[in-house]
Amino acid sequence: MRRHNVQKTKRSGTVLATSTLPWRFFILTVLCACIMAAGFFFAARQHFLTMDLGLKNSKMRKQVEDLESERRRLILAKEVSISPSEIMRAAQTMGFRERTEMPLPSVVSAVQEVKQQKEAETVKIVQTSLRQPDRAVTAHVESGDAKKVVKPIIQQTAVRQKVLVKTAAKQNDVNERPRVVSNTDKGKAQVSSKTNAKLR
Amino acid sequence: MRTKRRTKKHDSRQTAFLRYMLIVAVLIVWIGGISARLVYLQVNQHDFLKDKASGQRIDVKQTKMLRGSIFDRNERALAVSVMSKTLFADATQIEDVEKTAMVLANVLHTNKAKLAEQLNEAKDLEKRFVPIAKGLDDLEAQQINSELETDGVRKSDQPKYPGLHWREEQKRTYPHNSLAAHVIGFSNNDGVGQAGIEQSQNEALYGAVIKKTQERDRLGRIYDETISEKEPAKDIVLTISNSIQFKTEQALEKAVKASSANAGMAIVLDHTNGEILALANYPTFDPNRLDMINANNLSNRAIQGMYAPGSVFKLITYSSAFENNLLTPDSNIEAGNGVIDVAGHVFRDAHASGSVNVTKAFADSSNICAIKTSMRVGREGFYSAMQKYGFGKATGVELPAETSGILRHPSKWYGDSLASMSIGYEIGVSALQMASAFATIANNGVRVKPHIIKEIRQSDQTKVFESKPESERAVSQQTADRMKTLMRAVVTNGTGKAAQLNGYTSAGKTGTAWKFDEKLKRVSSAKYMSSFIGFAPLDSPRFTIAIVMDEPRVGGRNGGQVAAPVFKEIAESVLAEMRVPFDLTADAQPVDSSEEIEESVGNGDEEQVGQTNPSIEKSDVGKATSPKTADSTDVAKKPQKPVVADRPKIPTVLRKENERTLPNSKDKFKT
Numbered sequence: 001m002r003r004h005n006v007q008k009t010k011r012s013g014t015v016l017a018t019s020t021l022p023w024r025f026f027i028l029t030v031l032c033a034c035i036m037a038a039g040f041f042f043a044a045r046q047h048f049l050t051m052d053l054g055l056k057n058s059k060m061r062k063q064v065e066d067l068e069s070e071r072r073r074l075i076l077a078k079e080v081s082i083s084p085s086e087i088m089r090a091a092q093t094m095g096f097r098e099r100t101e102m103p104l105p106s107v108v109s110a111v112q113e114v115k116q117q118k119e120a121e122t123v124k125i126v127q128t129s130l131r132q133p134d135r136a137v138t139a140h141v142e143s144g145d146a147k148k149v150v151k152p153i154i155q156q157t158a159v160r161q162k163v164l165v166k167t168a169a170k171q172n173d174v175n176e177r178p179r180v181v182s183n184t185d186k187g188k189a190q191v192s193s194k195t196n197a198k199l200r
Numbered sequence: 201m202r203t204k205r206r207t208k209k210h211d212s213r214q215t216a217f218l219r220y221m222l223i224v225a226v227l228i229v230w231i232g233g234i235s236a237r238l239v240y241l242q243v244n245q246h247d248f249l250k251d252k253a254s255g256q257r258i259d260v261k262q263t264k265m266l267r268g269s270i271f272d273r274n275e276r277a278l279a280v281s282v283m284s285k286t287l288f289a290d291a292t293q294i295e296d297v298e299k300t301a302m303v304l305a306n307v308l309h310t311n312k313a314k315l316a317e318q319l320n321e322a323k324d325l326e327k328r329f330v331p332i333a334k335g336l337d338d339l340e341a342q343q344i345n346s347e348l349e350t351d352g353v354r355k356s357d358q359p360k361y362p363g364l365h366w367r368e369e370q371k372r373t374y375p376h377n378s379l380a381a382h383v384i385g386f387s388n389n390d391g392v393g394q395a396g397i398e399q400s401q402n403e404a405l406y407g408a409v410i411k412k413t414q415e416r417d418r419l420g421r422i423y424d425e426t427i428s429e430k431e432p433a434k435d436i437v438l439t440i441s442n443s444i445q446f447k448t449e450q451a452l453e454k455a456v457k458a459s460s461a462n463a464g465m466a467i468v469l470d471h472t473n474g475e476i477l478a479l480a481n482y483p484t485f486d487p488n489r490l491d492m493i494n495a496n497n498l499s500n501r502a503i504q505g506m507y508a509p510g511s512v513f514k515l516i517t518y519s520s521a522f523e524n525n526l527l528t529p530d531s532n533i534e535a536g537n538g539v540i541d542v543a544g545h546v547f548r549d550a551h552a553s554g555s556v557n558v559t560k561a562f563a564d565s566s567n568i569c570a571i572k573t574s575m576r577v578g579r580e581g582f583y584s585a586m587q588k589y590g591f592g593k594a595t596g597v598e599l600p601a602e603t604s605g606i607l608r609h610p611s612k613w614y615g616d617s618l619a620s621m622s623i624g625y626e627i628g629v630s631a632l633q634m635a636s637a638f639a640t641i642a643n644n645g646v647r648v649k650p651h652i653i654k655e656i657r658q659s660d661q662t663k664v665f666e667s668k669p670e671s672e673r674a675v676s677q678q679t680a681d682r683m684k685t686l687m688r689a690v691v692t693n694g695t696g697k698a699a700q701l702n703g704y705t706s707a708g709k710t711g712t713a714w715k716f717d718e719k720l721k722r723v724s725s726a727k728y729m730s731s732f733i734g735f736a737p738l739d740s741p742r743f744t745i746a747i748v749m750d751e752p753r754v755g756g757r758n759g760g761q762v763a764a765p766v767f768k769e770i771a772e773s774v775l776a777e778m779r780v781p782f783d784l785t786a787d788a789q790p791v792d793s794s795e796e797i798e799e800s801v802g803n804g805d806e807e808q809v810g811q812t813n814p815s816i817e818k819s820d821v822g823k824a825t826s827p828k829t830a831d832s833t834d835v836a837k838k839p840q841k842p843v844v845a846d847r848p849k850i851p852t853v854l855r856k857e858n859e860r861t862l863p864n865s866k867d868k869f870k871t
Contacts, residue, residue, distance in 0.1 A: 054415075054423035061425065066338070069283040072266070073337060079277045079375035084446035 259414045259422075265407035266370055267391050268433035270384055270398075272442045273475075273654055277375060278384050279398065279487075281391075281407070284371040285341045287364065289330040291322035294363035303361070307347045308333055332364075335371060357420065370407070374487045380445045382500040383438065383479050383599065383652060386487035395498060397436060397652070400600045404434040404656055434664060437654045439475035444468055444774050448478040451769040452747070456482045459752035459762050465502040465631045466766065467746045468774060471639030471735070473669040474648035476597070477743060477774075479503075479632075501750070503595075503602045506628040507729045510713025511565045511695075511759070513624030515637060518562055518570070518686060520577045520585035522679040527576070529559045529682050533569040540568045543615025547571055547623070562686040563694025565710060567623045574622030579610040582618060588674040589637040590647060591629060598653045605629045624713055631731075635746035638708070638733045641687070642741040645680035646671050688738055698764035699734055701772050703782035707741075708734020708767065710759035715751060727751050732763035736771045737783045745770055 080086060088098075241249060270279040294300050301316035315332075322330040336344070341358075348359035357365060372387050385396020393402035408430035415424040448466045456464040468478040483497040499505065521527040535556055538549035549568050553561070561569035574582055586592065592607025606628035608617075620626040632650060640647040649670040656665040675683075687707035690696040695710040711731040717724035731748040735741035747763040747770075756762055 051417065051423045054425075055417075055421055058414075058422035058425055065283075068266075069338065072269075072280055072282045075277050076280050076282060076373055076375050079280070083376045083379070084443060085377065085379070 257415055261412040264409050265432055267407040268405040269435045271437045272440050276442045279374050281370045281372050284369050285336045286331055286367045287333040288367055290328045290363050291330055292326050378484045378486045381484050381487050382481045400598050401436055407433045432659045434656050434658055436656050439652050439654045441477050445478040447773040448770050449480040451766050452480050452482050455766040460754045461749045462751040465748040467502055467635045469635050469639050469744045471643040471744045474650045476650055476652045502631040503599055506603045506605055508625050508713045509629050509634055510624040510711040512709045512711030512731055512733050514570045516585055517574050517622040519675050519679050519683050520582055521573045522682045523675050527558050529685055531558050533561055533572055535566050535568040542619040545616035559686055559689045563689040565695050570622045571619040574618050579618055583610045595632050595636055595650050597650050603630050631746050631748045634733055639744040640674045641680050641683045642735040642744050644677050645673055645675040647674040695760040696764045698760055699767045703784050704736050704775055705738035705784050706734055706736035707738050708732055712758045728757045730759040730762040732759045732767045
């Protein structure tokens with residue numbers, strides 16, 4: 001092996017130890033290979049980063065859509081629960097009754113009656129709506145002051161007498177869909193009978 | 201020795217060279233082969249392979265953006281679109297149909313045999329979309345996903361069960377059910393508006409179709425997505441108030457049921473800015489249940505229906521006289537014996553009034569006085585007044601198929617047309633037109649164009665449209681004030697006492713008109729359009745309410761009996777909601793409410809038998825914009841004979857004796 005690395009010069013006959021391997025070429029090759037490898041590495045890294053970002057982006061986009069969908073669903077649920085008809089139903093469940101019309105003639109006859117009783121200094125007329133025993137309409141009119149504003153006062157008997165009114169707790173309808181309080185509750189929620197009915 | 205060594209050296213080098221060359225040759229062949237293959241694949245097979253790769257990697261989806269929402273003036277949602285999911289089976293991907301059917305039946309609580317049959321049939325036909333469950337929300341979908349999850353199934357989408365997939369759809373929901381159904385309308389399954397605001401504003405509300413190009417990795421995860429840009433649907437805010445609408449509908453429904461009427465209409469109008477606070481019709485429908493909608497309950501009669509208004513139209517008659525300074529509220533009019541003959545057409549009052557002032561005449565709804573007043577105003581003056589109030593053309597409210605009514609030019613009038621029109625016949629109006637006319641008086645003579653859309657905005661709350669009230673003066677302030685006085689008298693001493701409010705002053709006018717009978721082909725005294733239109737409080741009116749009842753049958757026929765109580769109920773509720781302070785004093789309370797004043801009804805009597813009025817032809821009717829619902833035949837075909845039989849005949853001799861002609865009248869008439 002050594003012989004391959006020894007070369008004699010013709011003139012002086014001295015022997016020079018020279019390498020036959022092209023080190024420069026090797027180094028250059030290795031350098032290029034390193035650069036290429038680094039390039040590939042960075043390109044791959046960029047590629048996978050992009051893929052990762054794309055995946056995250058896609059997930060977030062889906063989340064936005066889901067949240068928007070959920071927002072709309074909650075708006076809907078809120079609207080359903082506070083719709084006038086629902087409130088009326090809830091009020092009825094709690095024991096409230098629909099307002100009974102106070103007929104105009106009753107107020108008017110009260111005024112007439114007051115006018116007829118001019119002698120009396122103070123007249124207090126109380127007329128109760130006979131149809132609704134828990135409501136009363138009171139008109140206060142003082143004689144000699146006929147121009148005083150008549151304001152029909154509608155009161156609930158129970159309130160006036162400070163009687164405690166027991167209200168029944170609202171029971172969810174069997175067909176009512178369970179409403180989601182938070183997203184964490186979603187998993188816990190069970191398929192309601194409405195769902196089942198729909199699926200059928 | 202040297203030679204041998206050299207030979208050996210030479211041989212080894214040559215061998216190395218040969219080996220080297222051999223390797224190079226192999227490499228060249230190898231690379232050449234690969235290159236050739238690459239060239240073949242990338243040149244010859246380019247399109248095929250590209251499509252194949254794209255098909256595996258790229259997924260193109262077409263989805264529809266959510267339709268815009270509709271809100272009331274208080275931002276309460278009236279119509280909202282939500283996403284719903286449909287579970288479907290791709291029958292070609294299902295291997296074990298029986299097992300799949302059993303699993304699905306357990307999860308969905310359905311009949312296994314039916315499901316299996318359905319799937320088998322689909323598999324035979326290679327169907328790729330077999331809907332299993334429709335209209336499910338996220339919660340329900342998640343529940344089903346968790347129950348269907350199977351180990352070992354490699355699938356990018358839910359549920360983790362072979363052959364089963366979800367498809368997203370949108371569902372239009374109306375949370376308040378039938379509330380304001382005629383205003384909101386409804387949209388069909390394709391998301392296209394079919395009635396109401398949904399129809400008229402379909403372009404703004406329509407959710408555009410967008411194309412999503414999704415690139416997926418080998419696990420089916422989306423790593424790149426391209427979405428075609430489209431403008432999102434807009435939201436619409438209406439002028440109606442949820443609570444006022446509810447109260448109006450409640451009161452109207454109650455009244456229609458109580459009077460066994462065919463239908464009822466109610467409009468609550470803010471006359472200061474033209475905003476419609478409530479617009480109700482009964483019968484109505486629930487837009488969530490399309491199967492329950494029919495021609496009868498779908499019709500928005502308040503704007504699409506046309507009818508002869510009757511006595512409420514006397515507002516125009518008297519205001520035109522005031523405007524022309526022909527009368528004052530205290531002027532006397534001779535009503536005589538309650539009968540008047542105009543161009544051979546006999547008009548009657550409910551009773552003989554003699555000489556009465558304008559206020560009394562209006563309060564008692566005297567036909568004779570109104571006719572005489574119109575004679576003073578004259579054809580052109582009266583026609584001009586009607587035009588100023590907006591009759592004969594659509595109000596321009598943003599709802600579909602609004603009728604413009606029928607108002608003929610004076611050149612097409614007949615001898616008795618002016619008289620008929622002065623008491624609300626021979627003219628076709630919609631409830632909204634009448635409400636607008638009364639609103640003009642309430643607004644001190646300034647007519648504001650009614651509208652129902654408050655604003656249109658984008659999803660980011662940017663306003664793209666905001667309604668601005670368009671107004672014009674129709675009558676002077678003085679005329680409006682005079683008319684208010686007259687209308688107040690109707691409530692305190694006239695035909696509209698039932699409209700007196702508790703604690704508030706109110707003003708208005710009753711109307712009771714004979715209705716055209718399709719079967720008889722003439723107006724029938726057995727069928728009425730009863731109405732009451734008014735406002736409250738008197739001094740500073742907050743709103744105008746119009747109530748029209750179609751063919752009331754029980755509990756009275758007059759507007760004062762049927763419609764005025766509805767006005768009262770709605771007005772009291774709305775005033776309380778608006779927290780308007782009481783303004784009614786004790787001395788202002790009407791004290792003679794027990795006395796019922798009969799309203800003059802009808803526009804003719806038996807003497808008109810056989811006469812026809814060619815002035816309102818089918819061609820005229822066709823001019824109405826309402827295609828189906830405009831009951832154009834309601835427009836009084838004045839000379840037709842009413843069905844009433846007990847109306848007394850006035851001897852011709854008597855009429856001749858009383859014959860006289862009023863000054864300023866262009867048409868001769870007898871009384």
